[in-house]
Amino acid sequence: MENKFQLAKDVIYEAGNFIKERMAGDFAIEEKSRFDDLVTDLDRDVQNLMIQKIGDRYPQDDFLGEENGVVSDISKGNVWVLDPIDGTVNFIAQKHDFAVMIAYYEEGVGQFGLIYDVMADKLYSGGGLFPVTVNGKELTSFEDKPFNRSLIGVNSGMCIQNYRGIADFGQQTLGIRGIGSAGISISRVLEGRFLAYFTHISPWDYAAGSIMGEKLGYTIRDFDGHSPDYKTRQELMFVPKAKLSEILHHLK
Amino acid sequence: MENKFQLAKDVIYEAGNFIKERMAGDFAIEEKSRFDDLVTDLDRDVQNLMIQKIGDRYPQDDFLGEENGVVSDISKGNVWVLDPIDGTVNFIAQKHDFAVMIAYYEEGVGQFGLIYDVMADKLYSGGGLFPVTVNGKELTSFEDKPFNRSLIGVNSGMCIQNYRGIADFGQQTLGIRGIGSAGISISRVLEGRFLAYFTHISPWDYAAGSIMGEKLGYTIRDFDGHSPDYKTRQELMFVPKAKLSEILHHLK
Numbered sequence: 001m002e003n004k005f006q007l008a009k010d011v012i013y014e015a016g017n018f019i020k021e022r023m024a025g026d027f028a029i030e031e032k033s034r035f036d037d038l039v040t041d042l043d044r045d046v047q048n049l050m051i052q053k054i055g056d057r058y059p060q061d062d063f064l065g066e067e068n069g070v071v072s073d074i075s076k077g078n079v080w081v082l083d084p085i086d087g088t089v090n091f092i093a094q095k096h097d098f099a100v101m102i103a104y105y106e107e108g109v110g111q112f113g114l115i116y117d118v119m120a121d122k123l124y125s126g127g128g129l130f131p132v133t134v135n136g137k138e139l140t141s142f143e144d145k146p147f148n149r150s151l152i153g154v155n156s157g158m159c160i161q162n163y164r165g166i167a168d169f170g171q172q173t174l175g176i177r178g179i180g181s182a183g184i185s186i187s188r189v190l191e192g193r194f195l196a197y198f199t200h201i202s203p204w205d206y207a208a209g210s211i212m213g214e215k216l217g218y219t220i221r222d223f224d225g226h227s228p229d230y231k232t233r234q235e236l237m238f239v240p241k242a243k244l245s246e247i248l249h250h251l252k
Numbered sequence: 253m254e255n256k257f258q259l260a261k262d263v264i265y266e267a268g269n270f271i272k273e274r275m276a277g278d279f280a281i282e283e284k285s286r287f288d289d290l291v292t293d294l295d296r297d298v299q300n301l302m303i304q305k306i307g308d309r310y311p312q313d314d315f316l317g318e319e320n321g322v323v324s325d326i327s328k329g330n331v332w333v334l335d336p337i338d339g340t341v342n343f344i345a346q347k348h349d350f351a352v353m354i355a356y357y358e359e360g361v362g363q364f365g366l367i368y369d370v371m372a373d374k375l376y377s378g379g380g381l382f383p384v385t386v387n388g389k390e391l392t393s394f395e396d397k398p399f400n401r402s403l404i405g406v407n408s409g410m411c412i413q414n415y416r417g418i419a420d421f422g423q424q425t426l427g428i429r430g431i432g433s434a435g436i437s438i439s440r441v442l443e444g445r446f447l448a449y450f451t452h453i454s455p456w457d458y459a460a461g462s463i464m465g466e467k468l469g470y471t472i473r474d475f476d477g478h479s480p481d482y483k484t485r486q487e488l489m490f491v492p493k494a495k496l497s498e499i500l501h502h503l504k
Contacts, residue, residue, distance in 0.1 A: 036427060093401065094445040151345045156422070174341050175341055176408040176412075177408070177432055194346075
């Protein structure tokens, strides 16, 4: 497992460097479901690069990725979950606040996760057998704080719609922040900067954070408190386990 | 003016270092108007430090500051506008995403402005006679982009209330982001990461950005297109001049 974890780190840094080199030049932008659901050829190239590097070393392993219809089931065998550019809109509009993510599962059990905030050069990694660190510095478990001394991260669309009363819940806290990247928002929860994060996301958006969070007292749940399906896009929250029932009580 | 600009840079770095040293220890938090309107003793100490350093060199100059009731009128004489910690809530909850700001006016004319993103160690400075730079690298003037390839920064409270239709306008863009610091949000507009920023703020929140923005094609206006009063807290937007009429057309 040490070797796989080290490979994941090497691959994620290589992916980050590849993105930084290519982002200075031109890249093609394509619309997926609507004008603000975007993908670039760089997203696809980065995922291919990652699959090639990992597949060369572990040809029996499978992949679940955001791009190119790579959709293995994480519950069977050895599966790498890849998000080549999380926060593609930020990548296009800001060239900042995007992440590369890797999670690794064996028979449905998360072994480790990595979130790399490329422009800030911050690598969050660990979970399973490994301590959770940011650039090698160990992160501490969730420490209780009252809502009125905490910030929460919320997807801006859900916030505007007051989905399940999330904007009202925000009024009980010091405020709502919106970054536009699941990976970076989850990393802020892991660091204790946000108490929790609410959004609608897919498995490659939350797998890495979920594995690391498990180690530090956080959990990923839907708005009724159930675990996610690791297959579809769902409304989910990344919250401290110790605060789960209190948060569910505030949601409508 | 060169000397005053250099002093401002020295003072802002000193303020940033002072905050970084003190933030590791304990500091007192006080509520101002309500539970989420906070100030720390550090805000006040930093402002006092800045006034002392500048006042020692320029004893005739006046100050307008966020704390301690220091309220000179910027339209008369030499006035330094100070925000010791912009984004106090972020400072308390995240220890990140806060800024120190300085603006300098002579007879109502902005001479230079500085925004220091302390934890990212990024200093935005210039305006008036000086080019606008970030850590010494010159920033370019606004380059036109369509709304549907741009992000906007919006105060989360205004976003939730759909104040003057701002959330609806957000739907025409790639998305809404909420950082919780006027200084950092304005610096993202100056860098071209956000197209515009909408919030309710006071003179010390927008003075520095306004002076730098003037040089790069941006302007600070209320939601009817008028200039701010540089006295009270107002609903304001920091926008490219070239986009002002189009943005006003989208607001209700």
